[in-house]
Amino acid sequence: MSDNHLALISHLMRRAGFGAGRDELEELSSKSYEDVVEDLLHPERQEDLQEDALKRYNLELSYHDAVQLWAGRWVWRMVNSRRPLEEKMALFWHHVFATAWYKSEHSPTIIRQIEMFREVGMSDLRTILTELARDPAMNYWLDNCENHADQPNENWGRELLELFSMGVGNYTEDDIKNAARAFTGWTFTQPIPLYPFGHYTSEFHYLPEDHDDSEKTFLGHTGNLNGEDIVDIVAHQEASYRFISRHLYNFFVADEPQVPAWNIEPPNDPDAIDALVQAFAENDGQLRPVLRTLFNSDFFRQARYRKVKNPAELVAGTIKLVGTYDWLPAPGQSVGALSGATSIMGQTLMNPPTVEGWHTGHEWIDGGTLNERVNFAVNQFNDLSSPGVRAIVERLARDGALSPDQLVERCLDLVGPLEVGDQTRSALSSYADSVGDVDLSTDQARTDNAGKVARMLQMIVASREYQFA
Amino acid sequence: MAGNGSGKAPVFVVVQLTGGNDFMNTIIPYTSSVYHDNRPLVGIPQDQVIPIDDTLGFHPQMGAFKDLYDRGMVGIVQGIGYPNSNRSHFRGMDIWHTCEPHEVSTIGWLGRTLRELDPAGENPLTGVNFGVGLPRAMAMPGVPVTSVSNLDNYGLMTGIQSRERDQALDIFKQMYGPAIGAGPVMEYLSRTGQDVLSGADLIKVAPERYQSTVEYADNPIAKSLRDVARVHTADLGTRVFYTSHGGYDTHANEVPTHPKLIGDLSGAIYDFFADLEEHDADDNVVMLVFTEFGRRIYDNGSGTDHGSGGGAFVIGKTVAGGLYSEYPSLEPTRWVNGEDLEHTIDYRGIYGTILEQWLGVEAAPIVNGHYEQIHPFE
Numbered sequence: 085m086s087d088n089h090l091a092l093i094s095h096l097m098r099r100a101g102f103g104a105g106r107d108e109l110e111e112l113s114s115k116s117y118e119d120v121v122e123d124l125l126h127p128e129r130q131e132d133l134q135e136d137a138l139k140r141y142n143l144e145l146s147y148h149d150a151v152q153l154w155a156g157r158w159v160w161r162m163v164n165s166r167r168p169l170e171e172k173m174a175l176f177w178h179h180v181f182a183t184a185w186y187k188s189e190h191s192p193t194i195i196r197q198i199e200m201f202r203e204v205g206m207s208d209l210r211t212i213l214t215e216l217a218r219d220p221a222m223n224y225w226l227d228n229c230e231n232h233a234d235q236p237n238e239n240w241g242r243e244l245l246e247l248f249s250m251g252v253g254n255y256t257e258d259d260i261k262n263a264a265r266a267f268t269g270w271t272f273t274q275p276i277p278l279y280p281f282g283h284y285t286s287e288f289h290y291l292p293e294d295h296d297d298s299e300k301t302f303l304g305h306t307g308n309l310n311g312e313d314i315v316d317i318v319a320h321q322e323a324s325y326r327f328i329s330r331h332l333y334n335f336f337v338a339d340e341p342q343v344p345a346w347n348i349e350p351p352n353d354p355d356a357i358d359a360l361v362q363a364f365a366e367n368d369g370q371l372r373p374v375l376r377t378l379f380n381s382d383f384f385r386q387a388r389y390r391k392v393k394n395p396a397e398l399v400a401g402t403i404k405l406v407g408t409y410d411w412l413p414a415p416g417q418s419v420g421a422l423s424g425a426t427s428i429m430g431q432t433l434m435n436p437p438t439v440e441g442w443h444t445g446h447e448w449i450d451g452g453t454l455n456e457r458v459n460f461a462v463n464q465f466n467d468l469s470s471p472g473v474r475a476i477v478e479r480l481a482r483d484g485a486l487s488p489d490q491l492v493e494r495c496l497d498l499v500g501p502l503e504v505g506d507q508t509r510s511a512l513s514s515y516a517d518s519v520g521d522v523d524l525s526t527d528q529a530r531t532d533n534a535g536k537v538a539r540m541l542q543m544i545v546a547s548r549e550y551q552f553a
Numbered sequence: 554m555a556g557n558g559s560g561k562a563p564v565f566v567v568v569q570l571t572g573g574n575d576f577m578n579t580i581i582p583y584t585s586s587v588y589h590d591n592r593p594l595v596g597i598p599q600d601q602v603i604p605i606d607d608t609l610g611f612h613p614q615m616g617a618f619k620d621l622y623d624r625g626m627v628g629i630v631q632g633i634g635y636p637n638s639n640r641s642h643f644r645g646m647d648i649w650h651t652c653e654p655h656e657v658s659t660i661g662w663l664g665r666t667l668r669e670l671d672p673a674g675e676n677p678l679t680g681v682n683f684g685v686g687l688p689r690a691m692a693m694p695g696v697p698v699t700s701v702s703n704l705d706n707y708g709l710m711t712g713i714q715s716r717e718r719d720q721a722l723d724i725f726k727q728m729y730g731p732a733i734g735a736g737p738v739m740e741y742l743s744r745t746g747q748d749v750l751s752g753a754d755l756i757k758v759a760p761e762r763y764q765s766t767v768e769y770a771d772n773p774i775a776k777s778l779r780d781v782a783r784v785h786t787a788d789l790g791t792r793v794f795y796t797s798h799g800g801y802d803t804h805a806n807e808v809p810t811h812p813k814l815i816g817d818l819s820g821a822i823y824d825f826f827a828d829l830e831e832h833d834a835d836d837n838v839v840m841l842v843f844t845e846f847g848r849r850i851y852d853n854g855s856g857t858d859h860g861s862g863g864g865a866f867v868i869g870k871t872v873a874g875g876l877y878s879e880y881p882s883l884e885p886t887r888w889v890n891g892e893d894l895e896h897t898i899d900y901r902g903i904y905g906t907i908l909e910q911w912l913g914v915e916a917a918p919i920v921n922g923h924y925e926q927i928h929p930f931e
Contacts, residue, residue: 452700454749551742
């Protein structure tokens, strides 16, 4: 049963974080599953990453306009943070509140938005939506700066209801219009233009003279409503609990159809959604109890390898396995390579295609992106001197010599444990049979045979099953 | 009726200029005072323009292009665009890619076209993209498209050397065998994996077979078009090629940037057609060069901001060269939003022209409607 415990912790770390190496898994396995969940839910129990050294070696990070590098720094945090759920929740909200750099080309606000998700991502819906409504990147992205008392712009009001809280079918067009009017006057301080010193940052700014003070009716509430009132009402709707629960299920548990289908197609597991909705309702919209319910549930524990990894998960998880970019990138490496890798797999962080966000699940994969996913993972295992490969070889060496079957089993175990189907297993066995017994008992034998282990690992990370989290 | 008289299947090459090419500095209204008055910085002096006629001329870096034009191979589609141009690159490109101006779609017009050209998806090389990431234009569920970032090193396991790679590919093939009963996503992964394998297997002969006396320049678009030529001349059944040339978003520093881009493009297209001619492979190829939008009429002191009303080119041996549609009016009263050129022909009509008059595919279901076409194949 202890192996199953480790496998379950591994599943938890892939979903609530970006995976974990075997040493870390063994350390975590000394605790109960529920205690590991509690630690994840309380990131403040762990030290935050110190980034001074990273910045010393990536000088461009002192300059906010290098947005791709900042996206790389985010992947670097996913790899190294001792607070994995904090990073995972930031990614979750980035999926839901998709804001892209390409419209404003204003990096400081985009970078700041992700920091904000990191800070409040596990608080409560009211806080999160308030911060979102005040966020300059979002404000510009959905044109609330063009939302004036005498000339309302509905873009933000509409998406707040449709994509960020309640979902289609739970409000009227009049509710949208009144929500938009309530947010008139919500804008941001003008950043100094790009040249010659790079973009300045920008802050939330409220212009009372541009706010529509007349009476508004929103979801049955009437009065001189302001933006805070709209958020307060929205954040306590059951529809919002349900909509965000479905997002959480889709992101953490198993792939759902894409968001536009949600008011047509029922959830995969209606009972699971009900359990999350109930946790929201009983806790006044707080995220932490909902996540606790989710991670401790049977439906979560039973969902191993039921989700296609998003590119950030694939890249960060693979890097964690090989142990490169550990705290500091090696000389010559740039964290920009990390964001470059997710980009060619179809996920340019901080630059999602539209306000709808990325299409997830199997839509991550086409011929081109599968090619990139497989080659990226395989290439990470080319270097036999990487810490992760060396650690795996040393662990295997404890067994002395490995028969072909043992080589397959042990490598699958150390990569996940990864569960594979018959086809993959027999293909891996055919490779193992071709190399015969692998002797790792002496230094010389390890030098001679490490390549065979690495090749087995390469075949495993090339598999269909490895595409799933 | 579609056809090129050569008995070969018609082939279509798309070149996307990413970022919004400055049409007014590509086909220049060099005698217009409006042009010169509004572009004190980026405007091209009248005496440097390569004249087409009494009012329009090519950018001075486009000498090679002018050569093709003089040979009657270049149709210039003036004022191409769409109503209510949205100045977002993404939405703009999306609208061009999907022919859905009002909603976000993940299915591309060339994806739909490929389904018509190869309904059973028999050849993974019917559609080939050169570049990183599949353009949405080529995407459609169930339509295999091969997307190549580096033709000389394309395929799976390229980080593994020689015979060991063959073994790795063999294992990959076994691992991605039919996954009947393993669920739709696993089945989809299997099919995709097999498509990548077979596509890579088929396409690898292209660099092996190719020989040419044409020496392309060393720049990204020349490299991409050489890749198109290598695969086209290998005769692998590809009907639609796609590639992109980036960097056209010239808000700033347009004066050094744009001439280099447009010069590289012009030279690369010239070399491409010379290469095809050398291989006697040019009579069944038509190229469309497009961009998501044109740029603002007036410059901003460094470059030009996003605008509308751009231009496209239809190029090939079977094309009747010349000017198509109308140059957008420079009359200030006709400017859209007081600052943009007004489009004079809808891009979906140009797609329709190529679909129906070149590829022989009904346009309406692909471009979502009926739009005015031009007639460059007569």
